Amino acid sequence: MEREPATAALLIIGNEILSGRTHDKNIPYIAERLTGVGVNLREIRVVPDIEAEIVSAVQALSARYAYLFTTGGIGPTHDDITAECVAKAVDRPLIRNPEAMRLLTAHYDRLGVPFNEMRQRMAMTPEGAALIPNPISAAPGFIIDNVHVMAGVPKIMQAMLDAVLPDLVGGPPMRAKTIMCNTGEGTVAAALAEIQARFETVDIGSYPGQTATGFHTQLVLRSADPDALDAASDAVFEEVAALGGAPHYL
Amino acid sequence: MEREPATAALLIIGNEILSGRTHDKNIPYIAERLTGVGVNLREIRVVPDIEAEIVSAVQALSARYAYLFTTGGIGPTHDDITAECVAKAVDRPLIRNPEAMRLLTAHYDRLGVPFNEMRQRMAMTPEGAALIPNPISAAPGFIIDNVHVMAGVPKIMQAMLDAVLPDLVGGPPMRAKTIMCNTGEGTVAAALAEIQARFETVDIGSYPGQTATGFHTQLVLRSADPDALDAASDAVFEEVAALGGAPHYL
Numbered sequence: 001m002e003r004e005p006a007t008a009a010l011l012i013i014g015n016e017i018l019s020g021r022t023h024d025k026n027i028p029y030i031a032e033r034l035t036g037v038g039v040n041l042r043e044i045r046v047v048p049d050i051e052a053e054i055v056s057a058v059q060a061l062s063a064r065y066a067y068l069f070t071t072g073g074i075g076p077t078h079d080d081i082t083a084e085c086v087a088k089a090v091d092r093p094l095i096r097n098p099e100a101m102r103l104l105t106a107h108y109d110r111l112g113v114p115f116n117e118m119r120q121r122m123a124m125t126p127e128g129a130a131l132i133p134n135p136i137s138a139a140p141g142f143i144i145d146n147v148h149v150m151a152g153v154p155k156i157m158q159a160m161l162d163a164v165l166p167d168l169v170g171g172p173p174m175r176a177k178t179i180m181c182n183t184g185e186g187t188v189a190a191a192l193a194e195i196q197a198r199f200e201t202v203d204i205g206s207y208p209g210q211t212a213t214g215f216h217t218q219l220v221l222r223s224a225d226p227d228a229l230d231a232a233s234d235a236v237f238e239e240v241a242a243l244g245g246a247p248h249y250l
Numbered sequence: 251m252e253r254e255p256a257t258a259a260l261l262i263i264g265n266e267i268l269s270g271r272t273h274d275k276n277i278p279y280i281a282e283r284l285t286g287v288g289v290n291l292r293e294i295r296v297v298p299d300i301e302a303e304i305v306s307a308v309q310a311l312s313a314r315y316a317y318l319f320t321t322g323g324i325g326p327t328h329d330d331i332t333a334e335c336v337a338k339a340v341d342r343p344l345i346r347n348p349e350a351m352r353l354l355t356a357h358y359d360r361l362g363v364p365f366n367e368m369r370q371r372m373a374m375t376p377e378g379a380a381l382i383p384n385p386i387s388a389a390p391g392f393i394i395d396n397v398h399v400m401a402g403v404p405k406i407m408q409a410m411l412d413a414v415l416p417d418l419v420g421g422p423p424m425r426a427k428t429i430m431c432n433t434g435e436g437t438v439a440a441a442l443a444e445i446q447a448r449f450e451t452v453d454i455g456s457y458p459g460q461t462a463t464g465f466h467t468q469l470v471l472r473s474a475d476p477d478a479l480d481a482a483s484d485a486v487f488e489e490v491a492a493l494g495g496a497p498h499y500l
Contacts (some may be wrong), residue, residue, distance in 0.1 A: 015455055018291045019424075020281030021470060022457070024274075027296075031270030041268045043303075046277075046294035049455075053293075076436040077456040078443035118439030171283075175271075187324040189368030193328035205265055206327040208403070209271070220271060229445070 003146070006037050006171035009061040012046040013054055013072040013082055014152060025154045026071050032176040034156065034163055038224070039067065040172025051077045051088070058089035062147050067168060069161070072152030074139065078120045082149055083142075087126035090144050097125040100140050107138035132160045177233045181245030183213040191239040192219065199232040201225045218250070253396070256421035258289050259311040262296040263304055263322040263332055263407075264402060275404045283411055286373050288420025288474075289317065299329045301338070308339035309326050312397050317418060319411070322402030324389065326368045332399055337376035347375040350390050357388035362383040382410045422474040427483045431495030434458065434465040441489040442469070451475045468500070 010030055016022035034041050042065055047053040049221060054073075062068040073082030084093040087094040100123035108115035122139040125131070132141035132148070134156055141150045141160045150160040181188060185208045198206045202223040209216050219236055223229040233249075260280055266272035277294060280476045284291050292315060297303040304323075312318040322331030337344040350373035372389040375381070382391035382398070384406055391400045400410040431438060435458045446454045452473040453455035459466050470485055473479040483499075490497040 012294075015453060015472075016378060016457060016470070017277065018281060018294065019285055019292075019426075020278045021426075021455075023278045028270045028273045029266065035269055042298060043436075044262075044296035045269065045296075048292060052337070075456070075458060077439045078446050080454055112467065113436070116440070117437060118443070119436035123440075176269075176271075177438060184363065186363070186366060186369035189327045189371075193368070197299050202364065203265060205271075205329055206325070209265060220266070222265075222269065 003064060003066050005066050006039050006169065007042045007065040008034055008067040008069060009045070009065045011054075011057050011070045012152075013043065013049065013069060013070055015048045015079070016047070017046050017047055019067060026152070026157050028067060029154070029158055030161060033071060033165060034168075035174055038167055038173045040171070040174070047074060049081060051085050054082065054085035055089045058086055058147060059154055062089070062145065064109075065246050066150065067146050069148045069150060069158055072142065072157040074122065074149060076121050080121065083124045083126070086144060086147055086149055090147065091128055092126040093142065094124050094129060095127045095143075096120070096131065096132065097123050099131055100125060103104055103131075103138055103140060114242050128162050132163055135159050150216055151188070174224050175226060175229055176220060176222045177229060178250040179219040179221070179233065179240065179247050180216060180250050181219065181240045181247045182214065182216050183240075183245040184244065185217045188201055188217065188219070188243055188245055189242055190237065193242065195232060195235045195239065198235070199228055201228045202233065203230040204236070217245075253314060254292070255316055255435065256289050256419065257292045259293040259295070259315045259316040260291060260320060261304075261307050261311055261318060261320045262294065262402075263299065264299045265329070265338070266295050268298055276402070276407050279408055280319060280411060281327065281495040282417075283415060285424055286355060287415055288423045289418055290321070290421070290424070299323060299331060301331060301335050303330065304335035305339045307334055308397060312339070312395065315397065315398050319398045321400050321407055324372065324391065324399060324401055326371050328455055329336055333376070336394060336397055336399055342376040342378060342394065343362060344374050344397045345377045347373050347379065347392070349381055349383070350375060351406065352500055353381075353388055353390060371457050382413055424472050424478055425472050425476060426470060426472045427479060428500040429469040429471070429483065429488045429497050430466060430489065430500050431469065431497045432464065432466050433490075433493065433495040435467045438467065438469070438490055438493055438495055442486065443488065443494065445485045448485070449473075449478055451453055451478045451489070452482040454486070460466050467495075474494050
């Protein structure tokens with residue numbers, strides 16, 4: 001199967017998200033940053049710390065999308081199994097990465113903390129992986145084929161993603177316009193459907209809300225084609241005004 | 251394939267999560283409530299408002315887990331396509347549900363708002379579906395086979411989930427204990443791995459953190475077996491104490 005260019009998937013690895021213990025804070029950051037470089041986040045999966053689940057998700061998502069990003073499971077404890085699972089998924093041996101060993105040895109020397117056997121697990125990568133630097137706690141992420149393995153801790157994940165963003169090949173950047181109107185969705189829905197049918201390259205989303213003063217709807221138009229975006233937005237604005245929705249751009 | 255008893259998957263439908271525009275607030279609520287009734291949330295997927303993606307995810311997840319919950323895409327606008335996709339996935343005709351029509355007709359009568367053709371889209375369900383009440387904005391969710399279709403708006407989703415929880419068949423409830431220790435993960439990792447190997451029915455998770463005063467690690471033990479949970483927790487507590495981690499239960 002041909003990978004779709006300028007697309008990405010995110011695989012979140014961790015029992016703690018599925019149990020509700022930890023509230024994911026990484027999805028919005030990753031979604032916004034990828035959008036910013038013209039990469040379209042097309043799918044997200046969350047799976048538990050179970051080898052077969054991780055391997056199968058890595059294989060399915062890396063085969064289909066141009067980029068796969070993973071978060072979580074790269075620490076020193078027994079439940080950190082991402083590196084070995086990714087190695088299996090891409091069919092490479094898991095090795096003690098020499099560059100990662102150097103980085104971590106220096107880091108723990110500085111801290112005066114023993115670089116013990118469990119901590120050395122953080123230096124394991126599939127053979128041939130390129131490291132992603134971790135400016136916060138040293139333990140690196142890595143890239144193998146199109147799979148980008150990152151930490152789950154938000155600050156570290158953000159630094160890792162920012163480090164790899166310049167190397168991604170995006171499509172034309174998506175632009176967005178948001179029109180707020182003061183009616184319920186149902187009042188403008190027929191007009192929106194008609195405009196959506198006319199503008200294939202524009203994605204029109206409708207998000208209802210309610211405040212003390214009544215219903216409102218946010219209409220979000222997204223496109224990589226600025227002219228189509230302007231034309232569709234003008235059409236939506238006019239139709240909403242004609243329907244009494246008092247539109248304004250946000 | 252036999253469905254795994256007392257398991258569930260969550261399918262989040264919506265471009266707005268993948269673009270980063272909307273931050274999901276539903277995962278933690280759903281995860282915690284399901285855990286509370288002994289249902290193990292095993293997988294989450296987020297897919298865009300694209301028919302083929304939704305149909306294929308519904309089929310894959312409903313075949314594998316005892317329950318599938320979906321959120322999003324049940325409003326009146328063109329991008330709300332969940333009902334028709336679920337109907338395709340379970341191979342039933344999409345019908346104008348008579349009970350949903352009655353509820354929505356009464357609702358819009360009360361509001362003095364026209365129950366127009368687009369709003370009537372919210373009364374469409376697969377044939378044979380049971381409705382899930384919506385005490386906030388009337389438009390119901392529905393259950394067909396093991397698929398539970400809910401709204402994406404958090405308040406409405408929560409009311410819908412709470413309405414169906416009593417009918418779910420859970421396993422024995424998971425219990426959890428959390429031990430806080432004041433060392434980094436790497437210091438206690440070998441001991442944890444050894445204890446994890448001894449207690450197969452207990453899931454031991456390790457979550458690092460850092461504050462101004464140094465590193466700390468939260469150790470979370472989860473099990474449906476209270477005796478095993480107590481024994482494993484005691485073992486972790488003792489080992490962490492012996493390693494100078496000054497453990498305390500949270």
